[in-house]
Amino acid sequence: xxxxxxxxxxxxxxxxxxxxxxxxxxxxxxxxxxxxxxxxxxxxxxxxxxxxxxxxxxxxxxxxxxxxxxxxxxxxx
Numbered sequence: 001x002x003x004x005x006x007x008x009x010x011x012x013x014x015x016x017x018x019x020x021x022x023x024x025x026x027x028x029x030x031x032x033x034x035x036x037x038x039x040x041x042x043x044x045x046x047x048x049x050x051x052x053x054x055x056x057x058x059x060x061x062x063x064x065x066x067x068x069x070x071x072x073x074x075x076x077x
Contacts, residue, residue, distance in 0.1 A: 001065065015070060022067045026059035028052050033060060035068045035075030 002008065021039075028044035029036060031052055042052020044059075054060055068075050 005065075011070070024059065024063045024066055026062050027056040028054040029060045029063045030054055033064075033075075035072070036060075036063055037067075037069065 025045045027046035029052055043050055044052055044055060046055050064075055
């Protein structure tokens with residue numbers, strides 16, 4: 001997936017900024033995922049509850065594509 005969207009080429013241009021916040025509106029994410037730095041107040045859009053825990057298998061991969069930590073030896077980036 002990362003090759004299909006040209007992520008390695010984008011990483012040559014910019015590596016991100018700690019000043020940027022990304023919101024992924026989905027069905028929650030794995031709260032303890034080692035590749036994601038989650039806001040302490042997470043929300044699950046599929047059940048509209050203030051518990052960001054996943055209710056399916058879509059939110060964590062989408063959050064990883066959008067905001068996985070780079071060069072830590074874990075996960076997609």
